[in-house]
Amino acid sequence: MNNDSNNAHTATQDLTKIRVEINQIDAGILELLQERTRLSLEVARIKADIGKPILDEAREAELLQNIKSRIENSELKDQDEHLLQIWGKILDMSRDVQTKFHNTNQVKEN
Helix, strand or coil: CCCCHHHHHHHHHHHHHHHHHHHHHHHHHHHHHHHHHHHHHHHHHHHHHHHCCCHHHHHHHHHHHHHHHHHHCCHHHHHHHHHHHHHHHHHHHHHHHHHHHHHHHHHHHH
């Protein structure tokens, strides 16, 4: 094998290795989102028991401020807009899960 072929082969192996790591990280992110969703359902149950509304604007503001602070102190600070959009979607998903739980339980109670 000549030097160029060796470099290309090594680069291809490196790329494959990195992609495997990315796939593992993606699987971990999905697991964490599943766990977060499970916890959101627990929050929905508690909110239903104590008569609290699904939307807690103060809690969401606190969460987003926390995330902003973490982003500002990370290597990803130049990606803050994208990361805040991701967190916005995560909060949307949590609200959706809680709303569906609330609606399902209201139907059962009636």
